[in-house]
Amino acid sequence: MLDRLATAIDRHCVGLGSDTGIPRLSLVAVDEPVEPTGQLYEPMICFVAGGAKRTTAGDLGYVAHAGEMLLTTIDLPVGVDLEKVPFRSAVMQLDGEALADLLVELEETGPAAPPVTEGQVSAPMTPELVDAVARWVELLDTPEDIRPLAGRIETEILYRLLRSSLGVVLRRWALADATTSRVREVARWICERYTEPLSIDAIAAVAHMSPASLHRHFKATTGMSPLKFQKHLRLQEARRRLVAGEATAAQIAQAVGYVSATQFSREYRSAYGLPPGQDAARLRARLNHVRTKRIDRG
DSSP states (O other): OHHHHHHHHHHHOOTTEEEOSSTTEEEEEEOSOOOOEEEEEOSEEEEEEEEEEEEEETTEEEEEETTEEEEEOSOEEEEEEEEEEEEEEEEEEOOHHHHHHHHHHTTOOSOOSSOOOOSEEEEEOOHHHHHHHHHHHHGGGSGGGHHHHHHHHHHHHHHHHHTSTTHHHHHHHHTOOHHHHHHHHHHHHHHHTTTSOOOHHHHHHHHTSOHHHHHHHHHHHHSSOHHHHHHHHHHHHHHHHHHHTOSOHHHHHHHTTOSOHHHHHHHHHHHHSSOHHHHHHHHHHHHHHHHHHHHHHO
16 A cells, blocks of 8 residues: 555656645655755655665654654744654645644544653554555546545545544644644744844744743644744755755855854854855765655656
Protein backbone atom coordinates (compact mmCIF):
# COMPACT_ATOMS: atom_id res chain seq x y z
CA MET A 1 0.00 0.00 0.00
CA LEU A 2 2.85 2.41 0.79
CA ASP A 3 4.43 1.56 -2.57
CA ARG A 4 1.19 2.54 -4.27
CA LEU A 5 1.19 5.92 -2.50
CA ALA A 6 4.90 6.52 -3.19
CA THR A 7 4.42 5.70 -6.88
CA ALA A 8 1.49 8.11 -7.17
CA ILE A 9 3.57 10.85 -5.52
CA ASP A 10 6.44 10.15 -7.89
CA ARG A 11 4.19 10.54 -10.95
CA HIS A 12 3.04 14.01 -10.02
CA CYS A 13 5.75 15.69 -7.96
CA VAL A 14 7.55 18.38 -9.96
CA GLY A 15 11.05 19.13 -8.69
CA LEU A 16 11.78 18.41 -5.03
CA GLY A 17 8.33 19.45 -3.90
CA SER A 18 5.23 20.96 -5.45
CA ASP A 19 1.67 22.06 -4.94
CA THR A 20 -0.99 20.20 -6.89
CA GLY A 21 -4.33 20.75 -8.56
CA ILE A 22 -6.01 19.33 -5.46
CA PRO A 23 -6.73 21.96 -2.79
CA ARG A 24 -4.59 21.60 0.35
CA LEU A 25 -2.44 18.81 -1.14
CA SER A 26 1.26 19.13 -1.89
CA LEU A 27 3.84 16.48 -2.70
CA VAL A 28 7.51 15.97 -1.85
CA ALA A 29 9.97 13.70 -3.67
CA VAL A 30 13.71 13.74 -2.90
CA ASP A 31 16.06 11.09 -4.31
CA GLU A 32 19.46 12.10 -2.92
CA PRO A 33 20.67 13.44 0.44
CA VAL A 34 20.20 17.20 0.74
CA GLU A 35 21.37 19.78 3.22
CA PRO A 36 19.12 20.19 6.28
CA THR A 37 16.79 23.12 5.64
CA GLY A 38 14.73 25.53 7.68
CA GLN A 39 11.04 25.77 6.84
CA LEU A 40 7.97 27.45 8.23
CA TYR A 41 5.32 24.80 8.77
CA GLU A 42 1.66 25.74 8.91
CA PRO A 43 -0.94 23.43 10.51
CA MET A 44 -0.64 20.31 8.37
CA ILE A 45 -0.11 16.57 8.27
CA CYS A 46 2.79 14.94 6.42
CA PHE A 47 2.07 11.35 5.31
CA VAL A 48 5.45 9.67 4.75
CA ALA A 49 5.35 7.00 2.02
CA GLY A 50 9.10 6.42 1.72
CA GLY A 51 12.30 7.38 3.54
CA ALA A 52 12.42 9.28 6.82
CA LYS A 53 12.71 12.86 8.01
CA ARG A 54 13.60 14.55 11.26
CA THR A 55 12.10 17.88 12.24
CA THR A 56 13.48 20.04 15.03
CA ALA A 57 11.81 23.00 16.70
CA GLY A 58 13.82 24.49 19.54
CA ASP A 59 14.20 21.76 22.16
CA LEU A 60 11.68 19.44 20.49
CA GLY A 61 12.43 16.92 17.74
CA TYR A 62 10.55 14.18 15.90
CA VAL A 63 11.39 11.53 13.31
CA ALA A 64 8.74 10.26 10.87
CA HIS A 65 9.55 7.08 8.93
CA ALA A 66 7.76 5.45 6.00
CA GLY A 67 4.30 4.45 7.15
CA GLU A 68 4.12 7.25 9.72
CA MET A 69 2.60 10.72 9.75
CA LEU A 70 3.68 13.97 11.36
CA LEU A 71 1.03 16.43 12.56
CA THR A 72 1.92 20.10 12.99
CA THR A 73 -0.73 22.07 14.89
CA ILE A 74 0.76 25.58 14.87
CA ASP A 75 2.74 27.92 12.60
CA LEU A 76 6.22 26.67 13.43
CA PRO A 77 9.75 27.36 12.13
CA VAL A 78 11.46 23.97 11.99
CA GLY A 79 14.69 22.44 10.86
CA VAL A 80 14.13 19.59 8.41
CA ASP A 81 16.70 16.83 7.88
CA LEU A 82 15.95 13.92 5.55
CA GLU A 83 17.47 10.98 7.40
CA LYS A 84 16.67 8.42 4.69
CA VAL A 85 16.19 8.82 0.94
CA PRO A 86 14.50 8.31 -1.46
CA PHE A 87 11.92 10.33 0.44
CA ARG A 88 8.27 10.56 -0.60
CA SER A 89 5.44 12.30 1.23
CA ALA A 90 2.00 13.75 0.68
CA VAL A 91 1.20 16.84 2.74
CA MET A 92 -2.31 17.92 3.73
CA GLN A 93 -2.88 21.48 4.92
CA LEU A 94 -5.37 21.27 7.77
CA ASP A 95 -8.79 22.79 7.16
CA GLY A 96 -10.04 23.71 10.63
CA GLU A 97 -13.55 24.49 9.44
CA ALA A 98 -13.92 21.12 7.69
CA LEU A 99 -12.61 19.30 10.75
CA ALA A 100 -14.95 21.18 13.09
CA ASP A 101 -17.93 20.44 10.80
CA LEU A 102 -17.03 16.75 10.82
CA LEU A 103 -16.83 16.74 14.62
CA VAL A 104 -20.31 18.29 14.78
CA GLU A 105 -21.60 15.59 12.43
CA LEU A 106 -20.01 12.94 14.62
CA GLU A 107 -21.43 14.66 17.71
CA GLU A 108 -17.95 15.02 19.19
CA THR A 109 -18.09 18.64 20.28
CA GLY A 110 -17.54 18.11 23.99
CA PRO A 111 -14.35 18.87 25.94
CA ALA A 112 -11.16 17.71 24.31
CA ALA A 113 -9.28 14.79 25.82
CA PRO A 114 -6.20 15.33 28.05
CA PRO A 115 -3.88 18.16 26.96
CA VAL A 116 -1.24 17.52 24.34
CA THR A 117 0.89 20.64 24.26
CA GLU A 118 3.56 19.96 21.64
CA GLY A 119 3.22 21.69 18.28
CA GLN A 120 4.17 18.47 16.48
CA VAL A 121 3.14 14.85 17.04
CA SER A 122 4.03 11.71 15.05
CA ALA A 123 2.06 8.47 14.77
CA PRO A 124 1.73 5.39 12.54
CA MET A 125 -0.75 5.39 9.63
CA THR A 126 -3.44 2.73 9.51
CA PRO A 127 -3.89 0.72 6.27
CA GLU A 128 -7.28 2.40 5.74
CA LEU A 129 -5.66 5.82 6.02
CA VAL A 130 -2.87 4.96 3.59
CA ASP A 131 -5.49 3.74 1.12
CA ALA A 132 -7.49 6.98 1.41
CA VAL A 133 -4.42 9.19 0.96
CA ALA A 134 -3.30 7.11 -2.05
CA ARG A 135 -6.72 7.53 -3.68
CA TRP A 136 -6.57 11.28 -2.98
CA VAL A 137 -3.20 11.61 -4.72
CA GLU A 138 -4.30 9.32 -7.58
CA LEU A 139 -7.05 11.80 -8.48
CA LEU A 140 -4.23 13.72 -10.17
CA ASP A 141 -4.23 10.96 -12.81
CA THR A 142 -7.78 11.98 -13.79
CA PRO A 143 -8.11 15.75 -13.29
CA GLU A 144 -11.79 15.68 -14.28
CA ASP A 145 -12.46 13.70 -11.08
CA ILE A 146 -10.82 16.22 -8.74
CA ARG A 147 -13.73 18.61 -8.37
CA PRO A 148 -16.44 16.03 -7.59
CA LEU A 149 -14.29 13.63 -5.52
CA ALA A 150 -11.36 15.44 -3.86
CA GLY A 151 -13.42 17.01 -1.10
CA ARG A 152 -15.15 13.73 -0.31
CA ILE A 153 -11.87 11.84 -0.03
CA GLU A 154 -10.41 14.64 2.09
CA THR A 155 -13.34 14.26 4.48
CA GLU A 156 -12.70 10.52 4.61
CA ILE A 157 -9.05 11.18 5.45
CA LEU A 158 -10.06 13.54 8.26
CA TYR A 159 -12.50 10.94 9.56
CA ARG A 160 -9.84 8.23 9.58
CA LEU A 161 -7.40 10.63 11.27
CA LEU A 162 -9.96 11.22 14.03
CA ARG A 163 -10.15 7.45 14.47
CA SER A 164 -6.35 7.13 14.57
CA SER A 165 -3.95 7.73 17.43
CA LEU A 166 -3.83 11.40 16.36
CA GLY A 167 -7.54 11.80 16.99
CA VAL A 168 -7.04 13.24 20.48
CA VAL A 169 -4.66 15.92 19.21
CA LEU A 170 -6.85 16.83 16.23
CA ARG A 171 -9.94 17.21 18.42
CA ARG A 172 -7.99 19.47 20.74
CA TRP A 173 -6.73 21.48 17.75
CA ALA A 174 -10.22 21.92 16.32
CA LEU A 175 -11.88 22.59 19.70
CA ALA A 176 -9.01 24.53 21.23
CA ASP A 177 -9.30 25.90 24.74
CA ALA A 178 -8.46 29.53 25.50
CA THR A 179 -4.78 28.94 26.31
CA THR A 180 -4.13 26.81 23.23
CA SER A 181 -5.91 29.34 21.01
CA ARG A 182 -3.86 32.19 22.44
CA VAL A 183 -0.56 30.42 21.83
CA ARG A 184 -1.63 29.64 18.26
CA GLU A 185 -2.68 33.26 17.68
CA VAL A 186 0.57 34.60 19.12
CA ALA A 187 2.62 32.33 16.86
CA ARG A 188 0.71 33.61 13.82
CA TRP A 189 1.06 37.21 15.08
CA ILE A 190 4.84 36.86 15.37
CA CYS A 191 5.03 35.27 11.90
CA GLU A 192 3.30 38.32 10.46
CA ARG A 193 5.61 40.76 12.28
CA TYR A 194 8.91 38.94 12.62
CA THR A 195 10.89 41.77 10.98
CA GLU A 196 9.72 44.27 13.62
CA PRO A 197 11.31 44.92 17.01
CA LEU A 198 9.24 42.86 19.47
CA SER A 199 9.46 42.64 23.23
CA ILE A 200 8.21 39.84 25.44
CA ASP A 201 5.91 42.33 27.18
CA ALA A 202 4.31 43.34 23.87
CA ILE A 203 3.86 39.71 22.83
CA ALA A 204 2.37 38.82 26.23
CA ALA A 205 -0.09 41.69 25.89
CA VAL A 206 -1.32 40.25 22.59
CA ALA A 207 -1.82 36.88 24.30
CA HIS A 208 -3.51 38.44 27.34
CA MET A 209 -1.07 36.50 29.52
CA SER A 210 1.69 37.41 31.91
CA PRO A 211 5.18 37.16 30.36
CA ALA A 212 5.99 34.17 32.56
CA SER A 213 2.78 32.33 31.64
CA LEU A 214 3.23 33.04 27.94
CA HIS A 215 6.85 31.84 28.05
CA ARG A 216 5.83 28.58 29.74
CA HIS A 217 2.93 27.74 27.42
CA PHE A 218 4.67 28.92 24.26
CA LYS A 219 7.82 26.90 24.92
CA ALA A 220 5.80 23.78 25.78
CA THR A 221 4.12 24.04 22.36
CA THR A 222 6.96 25.20 20.11
CA GLY A 223 10.11 24.13 21.95
CA MET A 224 11.38 27.71 22.11
CA SER A 225 10.67 31.10 23.65
CA PRO A 226 8.67 33.70 21.66
CA LEU A 227 11.79 35.78 20.93
CA LYS A 228 13.79 32.73 19.85
CA PHE A 229 10.82 31.82 17.62
CA GLN A 230 11.14 35.27 16.01
CA LYS A 231 14.89 34.83 15.53
CA HIS A 232 14.36 31.48 13.78
CA LEU A 233 11.89 33.12 11.40
CA ARG A 234 14.37 35.89 10.58
CA LEU A 235 17.25 33.51 9.94
CA GLN A 236 15.16 31.12 7.83
CA GLU A 237 13.90 33.92 5.62
CA ALA A 238 17.41 35.39 5.34
CA ARG A 239 18.76 32.01 4.25
CA ARG A 240 16.00 31.62 1.64
CA ARG A 241 16.77 35.06 0.19
CA LEU A 242 20.51 34.45 0.18
CA VAL A 243 20.14 31.16 -1.68
CA ALA A 244 17.83 32.88 -4.19
CA GLY A 245 20.48 35.58 -4.69
CA GLU A 246 17.99 38.36 -4.04
CA ALA A 247 20.45 40.83 -2.46
CA THR A 248 23.65 41.15 -0.44
CA ALA A 249 23.94 39.69 3.04
CA ALA A 250 23.88 43.18 4.59
CA GLN A 251 20.75 44.16 2.66
CA ILE A 252 19.00 40.94 3.58
CA ALA A 253 19.98 41.30 7.24
CA GLN A 254 18.30 44.69 7.32
CA ALA A 255 15.25 43.42 5.42
CA VAL A 256 14.55 40.66 7.95
CA GLY A 257 14.88 42.98 10.92
CA TYR A 258 18.53 43.06 12.00
CA VAL A 259 19.97 46.44 12.93
CA SER A 260 23.53 45.09 13.11
CA ALA A 261 25.02 43.17 10.17
CA THR A 262 27.69 41.84 12.55
CA GLN A 263 25.06 40.38 14.87
CA PHE A 264 23.28 38.86 11.87
CA SER A 265 26.46 37.20 10.62
CA ARG A 266 27.28 35.88 14.09
CA GLU A 267 23.78 34.42 14.66
CA TYR A 268 23.63 33.04 11.13
CA ARG A 269 26.93 31.23 11.53
CA SER A 270 25.85 29.87 14.91
CA ALA A 271 22.65 28.50 13.34
CA TYR A 272 24.02 27.13 10.06
CA GLY A 273 27.76 26.59 10.62
CA LEU A 274 29.09 28.98 7.96
CA PRO A 275 29.03 32.71 7.22
CA PRO A 276 26.00 33.78 5.14
CA GLY A 277 27.72 34.03 1.75
CA GLN A 278 29.58 30.72 2.01
CA ASP A 279 26.52 28.87 3.25
CA ALA A 280 24.33 30.22 0.44
CA ALA A 281 26.88 29.29 -2.23
CA ARG A 282 27.16 25.75 -0.86
CA LEU A 283 23.38 25.34 -0.74
CA ARG A 284 22.89 26.65 -4.29
CA ALA A 285 25.46 24.21 -5.65
CA ARG A 286 23.89 21.29 -3.79
CA LEU A 287 20.32 22.13 -4.80
CA ASN A 288 21.30 22.56 -8.44
CA HIS A 289 22.99 19.15 -8.37
CA VAL A 290 19.92 17.47 -6.86
CA ARG A 291 17.53 19.13 -9.34
CA THR A 292 19.71 18.12 -12.27
CA LYS A 293 19.81 14.53 -11.06
CA ARG A 294 16.01 14.41 -10.70
CA ILE A 295 15.51 15.86 -14.21
CA ASP A 296 17.93 13.30 -15.66
CA ARG A 297 16.13 10.51 -13.82
CA GLY A 298 12.76 11.71 -15.10
